[in-house]
Amino acid sequence: MPSVKITLLIVVSLGIFFVSLFLGPTLISPFSPDPIEKEILFSIRMPRVIIAFLIGIALGTSGAVLQGILRNPLADPYVLGISSGAAFAAALSLLSGFYILGKFTLPLSAFTGACAASIMVGIFGWKRGSLLPERLLLAGIGLGFLFYSAMMLLVSISTSEGMRRTVLWIFGDLSMADWSVIPYGLAFIASGLGISLLRAKALNALILGDELAHSLGFSVQKERLLLFISVALMTGASVSLGGTIGFIGLIIPHMVRFFVGANSRYVIPVSALCGGGFLCISDLIGKTLLSPMEIPAGIITALIGSPYFLYLLRRRDVFQG
Amino acid sequence: MSSRADLPILELSGVGFGYDRDAHFISSLSFSILNGQFIGLLGANGSGKSTILKLASGLLKPSAGQVTLWGKSLHQYRQKDRAKLISYLPQFLDMHIPFTVRELVSMGLYPYDILPDMTAEEAMELVGLKEKSDIPLAQLSGGEKRRAFIAMTLLQGSGLVLLDEPLVNLDIKFQLEIYRLLRDLQKQKNISILMALHDMNFAMQFETVMLIKQGSILGAGTPEEVLTKDTIRDAFDVDVTVRKQDSGEMIISYARNTGERLQD
Numbered sequence: 105m106p107s108v109k110i111t112l113l114i115v116v117s118l119g120i121f122f123v124s125l126f127l128g129p130t131l132i133s134p135f136s137p138d139p140i141e142k143e144i145l146f147s148i149r150m151p152r153v154i155i156a157f158l159i160g161i162a163l164g165t166s167g168a169v170l171q172g173i174l175r176n177p178l179a180d181p182y183v184l185g186i187s188s189g190a191a192f193a194a195a196l197s198l199l200s201g202f203y204i205l206g207k208f209t210l211p212l213s214a215f216t217g218a219c220a221a222s223i224m225v226g227i228f229g230w231k232r233g234s235l236l237p238e239r240l241l242l243a244g245i246g247l248g249f250l251f252y253s254a255m256m257l258l259v260s261i262s263t264s265e266g267m268r269r270t271v272l273w274i275f276g277d278l279s280m281a282d283w284s285v286i287p288y289g290l291a292f293i294a295s296g297l298g299i300s301l302l303r304a305k306a307l308n309a310l311i312l313g314d315e316l317a318h319s320l321g322f323s324v325q326k327e328r329l330l331l332f333i334s335v336a337l338m339t340g341a342s343v344s345l346g347g348t349i350g351f352i353g354l355i356i357p358h359m360v361r362f363f364v365g366a367n368s369r370y371v372i373p374v375s376a377l378c379g380g381g382f383l384c385i386s387d388l389i390g391k392t393l394l395s396p397m398e399i400p401a402g403i404i405t406a407l408i409g410s411p412y413f414l415y416l417l418r419r420r421d422v423f424q425g
Numbered sequence: 426m427s428s429r430a431d432l433p434i435l436e437l438s439g440v441g442f443g444y445d446r447d448a449h450f451i452s453s454l455s456f457s458i459l460n461g462q463f464i465g466l467l468g469a470n471g472s473g474k475s476t477i478l479k480l481a482s483g484l485l486k487p488s489a490g491q492v493t494l495w496g497k498s499l500h501q502y503r504q505k506d507r508a509k510l511i512s513y514l515p516q517f518l519d520m521h522i523p524f525t526v527r528e529l530v531s532m533g534l535y536p537y538d539i540l541p542d543m544t545a546e547e548a549m550e551l552v553g554l555k556e557k558s559d560i561p562l563a564q565l566s567g568g569e570k571r572r573a574f575i576a577m578t579l580l581q582g583s584g585l586v587l588l589d590e591p592l593v594n595l596d597i598k599f600q601l602e603i604y605r606l607l608r609d610l611q612k613q614k615n616i617s618i619l620m621a622l623h624d625m626n627f628a629m630q631f632e633t634v635m636l637i638k639q640g641s642i643l644g645a646g647t648p649e650e651v652l653t654k655d656t657i658r659d660a661f662d663v664d665v666t667v668r669k670q671d672s673g674e675m676i677i678s679y680a681r682n683t684g685e686r687l688q689d
Contacts, residue, residue, distance in 0.1 A: 175519075305535055311522055312532070315515040318484050320581070321508030321536035366523035 106370075109363045113374050117381030124153045124384040129395040152281040155289065156387045156401065157380035159278075159346045160356075162293045162338035164379020167353030168360070168371050169300050172307040173331050174237045180354035181339040183241065185248030189221020190214040190343035191274060192251040192258075198270045199262045210273075211285050211344035215292075218340030221247060226332065234325040235332055276349035276402025278387050289345045296338035300372050303331055307368040349402040352379050355413045382409070432496060433457035434585050434617050435481055435511070441489030442480055442640075451476060451640035453490070458585065458619055463611045464645075465628045466621040467652075468637030469661045474621040475516060476640065478587045481619065482513035494585075508536035512581040516589040516621070518574055526565070526573045527558040533580030548580040549573075552606065568599035575603060579610060588620040592627070604630060625652055625665075625677045636660050649675055 126132045128149060132141045166181035181187060197213035228243030229235050259270060272279075300307075306327040309317035314324045342349070360375045386404035393399060436457040443450050451473055458464065458481075468474050479485040480492060483499045492499040494510055502510070512533075522529070531545040549555045552572040554565075562570055571591060578586060588607075592600040604627070611618050628634050628648055635645040636652065638660045644651040657665050657677070666678045 305532075308524075308528075308532060309535060311524075312529075313515070313517075313519055315479075315484060315513065316518075318504075319482060319508065319511075319513040319515075319578075320532060321505040323504050361523060365525060365528065367528050 106364050110370060110374055113360070113363060114377055117377040120381040120385050121153065121157050124156070124388045125149055127388055127392070129392055147282075151283045151286060152278055152387070153384055154286055155281040155345050156278055156383045158286070158289055158293050159342040159349060160352060160378075160380035160383030161297060161376040162342035162379075163349065163352040163383070164356040164360075164375035164377075165297050165300050165372055166335045166338045166342075167355075167379075168357035168368065168375040169307060169331050169335050170353070171357055172311050172368060173328050173335075174241050175311065175313075176237070176241060177358070178354070179241065180350075181335060181342075182348065182350060182353065183248065184222070184225050184244035184335070184339075185246070185251060186218050186221045186225070186244075186336060186339045187343045187348045188248040188251035188255070189224070190218035190340060191348050192255040193217025193220070194273060194344075194347075195255045195258050195270045198273070199258050199267065208285070210280075211289075214344035214347075215340050217251075218336065218343055221251060222332075222336035222340065226336075235328045237328075240332070272400055273347040275400035276347045276405075277400050278346045279391075279398055281346070285345060289341050292337045292341035296334040296336075296341070297372075297376060299330055299334035299337075303327060303334075304368040304372050307331060307372075311366075311368070347400075347402065349383065349405060351402070351405040351409050352382060355409050356382060359413065433459055434495060435499075436493045437477075437481065437487075437490065438493070439490035440480060440487040440492060442476060442485060442487050451480070451487075454480075454640060454642070455490075456635065456642060456645065458617050460584070461611070461615045461617060462633055463608060463618045463631060464620070465631035465634040465648075466619055466637065467623065467625065467628050467634055467660070468621075470623070472637045472660065473640035474637055475589050477637065478513065478589050478619065478621060482511055482587050483507055484513065505536045508581065508583070510583050511585045511587065512578045512583040513587040514574055514578045514589065514591060516593065518571070520567070520570050521563055523561065523563070525559050525561050526554050526576075529562055529573050530554075530558075530576045530580055533577040533582070536581065543580055543582060545580060548576040551579065551610070552576040553602075568595050568602075571595060571599075572603065575606075584616050586616060586618045588618065590621050590623070592622060592624070600624075600627065625657065628652065629675045629677075652677065 125145065126134050130144055132145050137145060163181055170179040170181060170184065171177055193216055194210055194214040197209050224247055225240060225243045226235065229240030231239055259267060306322045309320045309322050310324065310327060317324050356379045357371060357375045360371055360378055364370045364374055383401060383405065386408060387401040390399040390401045390404040438455050440454040441449065441452045466474050466477065476485065480487055486500060494502065499507065526549060527545060530548050533548065534540060546555065549558050552575055554569060554573055554576065557565065557569065562573060565573065575591060592603060595603065607618055610616065622628060631648060633646065634648050634651050636643040636656055643656050643660055652667065654665060654667050657663065663679060668676050670676060
C-alpha cells in the first residue's frame with residue numbers, strides 16, 4: 105500500500121481546504137481577524153469553501169465509481185447525462201423567473217432534473233434484469249445531448265435577465281453559495297460517498313468483469329445498481345450546489361491512480377479528498393486572479409487540470425496503473 | 426452408510442437452457458462431479474462447454490432441471506457462501522485491468538470475513554509470481570497474466586474449481602506448467618476441477634474426460650475410453666487416427682487435408 109503517497113495527498117487536500125478559508129480577494133488573518141474579516145469568513149468564505157469541497161468530493165468519487173462500473177476510463181459523472189438533466193431543469197427555472205421557493209428554487213430544480221435524468225438513463229440502460237454498462241453509457245450520451253440541446257434552445261430564445269446567471273451556472277458558479285443549502289447537499293453527498301466506500305470491494309470485482317465478480321460472490325446486478333444510485337445522488341447534489349463543473353470527475357481518479365494504484369478502497373476516498381482540494385484551489389484562483397471579476401471555477405479546473413493530465417499521460421500510461 | 430466424501434459435490438439433473446438464437450441449446454443434461462475429480466471438458470467450438478461451466482457456476486440459471494451443490498439447489502445459496510464452495514475462471518479475461526498482481530490475487534479472499542488458510546503470498550508463490558507481486562498486471566506476459574488469475578481463483582479456496590480454457594493462447598511450456606500446477610494442487614488439497622479445453626492430445630493427460638456435442642454428453646470416462654476415432658469424428662467432424670505408443674501413451678493424429686476422410 106502506497107501509504108506515504110496517500111497520506112501526502114490527504115494532507116495536501118485538507119491543507120488547501122483550510123488555506124482557502126483565509127486566502128482570496130481579501131486576505132484574512134487566521135489568528136486575529138477583525139470584525140469585518142470575521143463577517144467575510146463566516147458568512148461568505150466558509151460556506152463557499154465548504155460547498156466547493158463537497159462538490160469536489162462528489163465529483164471525484166462519482167468519476168472513480170463510474171469508470172469502474174462502466175469499465176471505461178473516459179466515463180465521468182457528466183457522461184451519464186445527469187448533469188445535463190439538472191442543467192436543463194435549472195435553466196428552465198432561471199429563465200422562466202419561476203422563484204416560488206426562493207433561493208431553494210435553483211438547487212431544487214437542478215436536483216429534480218438530475219433525479220429525472222438518472223431514472224431515465226437507468227430505464228434505458230436496463231436490460232434482462234440488469235444495468236448493462238454499454239447501454240448505460242450510450243443512454244447517458246443520448247439523453248445528455250437531448251437535455252443539453254433543449255437547454256441551449258432555452259438560452260438562445262430567451263431575453264430574460266436570468267440568462268447571464270444561467271450561462272455562469274453552466275460553467276460552474278459558486279458565487280451564490282450560502283449556509284442554507286449545505287445540510288441537504290451534505291446529506292446526499294455523504295450518503296453517496298458512504299455507499300461507494302462500503303461497496304469498494306464490489307467495485308474492484310466489477311472492474312475484473314461481471315463473470316469474475318459473480319465468481320467472487322457478488323450480485324453483479326445489485327452492486328451495479330447500488331453504485332449507480334450513489335453516483336446519481338452525488339452528481340445530482342453537486343450540480344444543484346454549484347452548476348456543471350467539468351473535468352474533476354474525469355481526471356482526478358486517473359491522477360489518484362497514478363499515485364496510489366487502482367485499488368478502489370484507496371482510489372475512492374483519495375479521489376474524494378483530492379477532488380475537494382482541487383475544486384477549492386480552482387475556485388480560489390477563479391475569484392482572485394481577475395478580482396473583483398470572477399472566473400467560473402469550472403473553467404479554472406479545466407485550464408489547470410488539462411495540461412497537468414497531459415503531462416502525466418506523457419510520463420506514464422495512467423489508464424493502466 | 427454414505428459419507429460427505431461419497432456425495433457428488435455438484436450435480437446437474439435434467440438441465441435445460443437456451444439462448445435467443447437457440448431456445449433448446451441444452452436439454453436434459455445430467456452429470457455429477459465427485460470429490461477430488463479432475464475432469465477435462467472437451468468439445469468443438471460452440472458445443473456448449475462454456476455454457477455448461479456457466480450453468481455449473483450459477484452464472485446462468487437453467488430453464489429446466491436443477492443444479493445442486495452439496496445436495497442443495499445452487500441458486501438457494503447466499504452469493505458469498507456459494508463463492509466459498511465454487512470458483513469459476515472465464516475464458517475471456519480482461520488482460521488490461523489496472524491492478525498489480527498482489528491486488529488481483531488478493532481479491533480471491535473477498536468472499537471471506539475470516540481469512541482462510543492460504544495467503545495471497547502463498548498463492549503468488551504457487552504460480553511463480555511472488556517476485557512480481559507489485560508489478561501492474563498490464564506489464565506481464567500473457568502466460569504470467571493467466572497465472573495471476575489462476576492464483577486468485579485458487580486463493581478463493583473453494584472445493585470445486587471451474588476453468589474455461591485456461592490454457593488458451595499459452596505456449597506448450599506454460600500449458601504444461603499450469604496443468605501440472607493444477608494437478609498437484611488438486612491432489613494435495615483434494616479439490617475437484619472441471620476444465621474446458623480443446624486440445625485432444627493434451628486431454629490424454631487427464632484421468633477423466635467428458636466429450637460434448639451440441640450441449641449433450643457424447644461420452645465420459647478415461648481418455649482411452651472416450652476419445653475414439655468415431656467419437657472424435659462425431660464431435661469435431663474430422664477424421665483422426667488414434668494410436669497407442671510403446672510407452673502406453675495415446676496419440677491422436679489429424680488427417681492431412683481438412684475434410685478428407687482417412688481410409689483404414
